[in-house]
Amino acid sequence: MSSPILEARAICKSFAGVRALKGVSLAVHPGEVLAVIGENGAGKSTLMKILAGVQAPDTGDLLVDGVGRSIRSVQEALSLGIALIHQELNLAETLDVGANIFLGREPHRWGWIDAGRVSREARAVLGQVGLLVDPGTLVSTLTIGQQQLVEIAKALSVKARVLIMDEPTSSLSDHETQVLLRLIRELRAKGVAIIYISHRLGEVHGIADRVEVLRDGENAGHLSRSEISHAAMVKLMVGRELSQFYPHQTHPSGEVALEVRGLRTAAYPAHAVSFEIRAGEVVGMAGLVGAGRSELLQALFGVVPALAGTVRVAGVPVIAASPRDAMAAGLALVPEDRKHDGLFLEMGVRENLSIATLHRDQRVGFLNRTKERDLCAEMIPAMRIKTPNTEQPVQFLSGGNQQKVVIGKWLATRPRVFLLDEPTRGVDIGAKQEIYRLMEELAAKGVAVLFVSSDLEEILGMSDRVLVLHEGRLNGELSRSELSEEAVMRLATGGNHSTAVAAS
Amino acid sequence: MKKIFGILGLLIAVCLVTASLSDSFLSAYNVENVLRRSALFGILSIGVAFVIITGGIDLSLGSVVCLVGCALPWLLTVQHWPVPLALLAVVALSLGIGLFHGLLITKLRIQPFIVTLCGLLLYRGIARGFTADQTVGFGNEFKSLRLLATGKVPFFPGFDLPAPLLFLAVVAILAAVFLNRTIYGRYLLALGRNPQAATYSGISTQRMTILAYVVSSGLAGLGGVLFVLDVNSAQPVDFGSFYELYAIAAAVLGGCSLRGGEGSIVGVLVGAALMQVLRNMITLVTTRNNVEFAIIGAVILLGVVADELTRRIAAKRRAAQVLQGATAA
Amino acid sequence: MKKIFGILGLLIAVCLVTASLSDSFLSAYNVENVLRRSALFGILSIGVAFVIITGGIDLSLGSVVCLVGCALPWLLTVQHWPVPLALLAVVALSLGIGLFHGLLITKLRIQPFIVTLCGLLLYRGIARGFTADQTVGFGNEFKSLRLLATGKVPFFPGFDLPAPLLFLAVVAILAAVFLNRTIYGRYLLALGRNPQAATYSGISTQRMTILAYVVSSGLAGLGGVLFVLDVNSAQPVDFGSFYELYAIAAAVLGGCSLRGGEGSIVGVLVGAALMQVLRNMITLVTTRNNVEFAIIGAVILLGVVADELTRRIAAKRRAAQVLQGATAA
């Protein structure tokens, strides 16, 4: 085997009160895909940021081509050929797609931007990732999934020797993921070293040449190509075997809990969407990036206005002009973009968990501190939120734990209809199972659960029924018996129901 | 909480220095004066702190002080309205202004800076219009009404509490309780942190924003009433001019972040007091006052820089300890 | 771009109204005057726009105008420095101030509002100090130097371009090219909207921030020089007072978001011109100018509201059409 292109030795890093990395080592070779996996908070992102010059390690050495380097800035990392796609989106929303792709590396002559080249090359990389928008489009008008693709295009345009991807697919659907995985294979063939982080073990299984597992800021073991299996990865990550990953059971469905008739959204006003969900049902909603799933949930929850249509919850018509109305009617929405819409990053876990229930638990306008404390005492263990204390600002939690805080906050409202938009985005396997278990429990208690997911495995594993959107249209519905990867994909790409079911 | 230690230290340092340089600083008369002025500015600063906490800004506050400060004597001495009616009118006026700002900001989504900058220009202009640029005041009348601002409450022999301090105490306690103990206070803070997430959490962000502007203008109105009762005369051209900057400076010094979501009432009070003590010091200690503002500016800047530097050194020391602990373990 | 149509419309409307009410408005003499004033304020506004684009604020600008405006005649007439040296000194002074602000904001991470508010207090105080509150001016001397501000360049017969307009043209073109065509302009915009994204892209955000404050203070210095050359005298107490608010208002009216990341130079120029045309209108059309500020405030507010409302109505109409098209299909 060739010598490592990038190597980290005994890296330690601590933040105020938290030791995120305790002597982690890692090496990646040219033409190799190294998958790094681990539970939420294991230290994956921190390690990657150190490799890419975003953060400095407390102790430990970095070697590039066998030579010791101190990578102190992003610029230095880039000049060494190391590029990082961050776990969280980092785009300047007021700039256009092209400007974001080449931010910091604009082709220029004496400072003068070569706009033509930016646009040409941007179009080329956008084509590679399969995002067909004009480079002049403002980033603020793109969906999360599309923004994620912009991030990938941006990293591709670096032409890096080491490309680090921290959960690049967390908001991509299967279709886009396949495009990305093909890209990765091409890059590998060209000798690029790739570090790939994902909580979707199926992907890891399909792409990785080697797997490195982190646990609690330490190396927990590694697997060579031949050793990679779902069970082996889980065992190293969690330290035990997980039985029955999708705890799905068929539920006796009850009354109609949510009834949607002729709903039109601003994104796709041409298509009226109608469906209903019964109490105790778990319904999955699938579709490609930009299919209009998030917009639909947002309209139901009163975040964006619906152009037309009626919504009934338990038979009572609801006019949700604001989330407040929707909550009063018994709805809850776990939003797709937790950083923007779900969390108060600088506020503590307690304040984030209780914010949606303060109104219910108030004592004539005053905070009910007992209830607030009780809520923390209940949710933090129930959701297995990993936090040093209840006052820790959520910005210092790992992504998965942040997600659990958001779900916990909405669980606390005890909704009748639970809407979840990409509930397991960036969540580790253990936590995923927790969330699935929670969805099951809710359904068993008679809550109607509607979840949007781009993770096909999860859609297949958890749904009683699947609604598939294609460009804003409800293109079909699959019962559990009709469910298959093929069928969902066909409907999601515009095929019709009969051929979809027949094909599988 | 930690954030206000720096500013509190600065206040204490300035007090000690002034006391050592001037015997009169700690005289009952002077302490009463400084307390009264701090109380007046404190009321304004608490108001603007509410707006700053939501992530907004209120530049109109000095002009509201002017408008209310001119309207009250004008209504009483020129229009001969009865006292309760005139008071009611100025209260309604200032609350109405806040409501107006809040509605423009929430319903029409105009930037707070623009709305309140227009307010700054507009309200002073209105005051200049209806007074025809004439100074208005109470002359020798309305002595009992003026006691609201000039009155004193015996505290212990030889030292009385100025009446505005009592107003401030009530306002500050209400504000602190509201911010820290009620759900609406929590909503305000949350809104300042992340308006989007606040909306998603079912908080009526518009109502909370409007509330903040109403509180700000309302307290500016109260401040205006007390200021004019204290000074006894108001000139529309410069009454309350620049007060918005002092109030905002006090709030920010006291730990409010202009990015929203942060703020403590105690800090704001300390910030307001600091500005007044500095000005008092300059008149007491020096014989030239034309560099007064330069000194205030320099002291604040030095204070903030010193605060930042000590914080850094402390953080570095702590980090070193953690590291040591880690390697030792 | 779309954002500036509203304000441009407002400017044109105000011009039309004024022209119809006053014959003198379109006289060559008046147009030259308005252009000169707009140019002076335009230079300040472009400077502050740079800072606003990075998501910061510069409140010290009026005081920098004052400091430079007092320092130049003081150096020339009291200290008898040669002209080039004095000019060099004030240029260095204003750039140095910007650097100082930038360093405090980036290295010590003190809020821009605080830093520049202290600057506002400090620089005027310094000017008052070294001039001992005396008015300074050029008297009858330095006529040729003063041509920089008072000179005229023949444009077509009967109409000359005021010299400050040429300065503005150069500044505006450089600024627009810098912002839109160079990588550094791109960095500024990115930094303003998402500093983290900028850092993660390997941009030296600190250097860009410092640059913005240097540009802002530098242009304030240029403005100060031109103002004092034009007016011929400066009184440190009030020279340039409140100009920061006018400049910020012009920038924000012209489409700069105080949240950073957005701004167009053309818009800023239109904003600056609007304020000056309004003031000119009031003197030409009315016989009282004490409600001047009220009118400016009201017009800006009405303009912004009208802009917002038309935008909404248009959006609603578009939505209705789309829906109709959709349901018809």
Place this chain on the structure above:
Amino acid sequence: NKPAAPSVAEGEGKLKKIAFVTNGVASFWTIASAGVKAAARDLKVDAQTLMPAEGISDQKRMIEDLLTRGIDGIAVSPIDPVNQTELINIAAKKAKVITHDSDAPQSERLLYIGMDNYKAGRMCGEMVREAMPNGGSVMIFIGRLEQDNSKRRRQGTIDAILGRPDNSDHFDEISAVLEGNGFKILGTLTDQFDRAKGKANAEDALAKYPDLGCMVGLFAYNPPLILEALAQSNKLGTVKLVAFDEDDATLDGIEKGTVVGTVVQDPYMYGYKSVEMLSALISGKPGVVPSEKFLDIPARKIRKENVVEFRSELKSRLSAAQ
């Protein structure tokens, strides 16, 4: 004509502390402060000038702080005499208080030093009539109109131009266009001390009234700004300019003939006399104080014939104070 220093008993350890409080910050007050310094030196007292930068509440604060310092005497130019009566009375209980420049007649102040602004205004008006014997249109420029002295000054000017009898108790609306005596007063423009605005006012007036006959600048900095505007529109000398106070540019203009004349007060004497009177009052020599409680320091007209002499006097006083 230096006033003789009264024989003050000195050497009791502490100097008498005297404060001279102005109504704002201006060059005018700097000249006054030269008088204060000169008197302090001559009379061996500790005298200080304070200029409130922020109007009335600032002035109040300063007086309170002075009382805190145990000041012996205060000379104040009240911004709002009627409503500040109470403040002056409070101060009068703790120290000797006199007023200068602007009086508070209902208060317990011991003396008023100053001149009658209405009369000074009339002098201005007289010069307008001299400059334009056949009448014409006039525009008035002033910093602010809300101060008592500026109102009276403007009214005096208007009344003299229109040939009205002496009557200082009325006030013409700021927006009124007044006619009489062959003159037309087109209006009064204020600038709130913003010089760029002051210049813009002059320019706008020239734009609005191409046949304007005379411009009157009533605050010290107005005439120089008007001169600038006139020079830039090539109307120097064509449009008459009548000035107030003794700015250098104004005096230059008088020498050159571009300014008809100016009316000067005597701020130096305000300062000097204030300290002198206070020092006498403090040491209990009431004989020095005029019995009518008013010390008149009259205004003077300065025209081409006496401008050179006036300038040299001013210069020597200022340099003596340094």
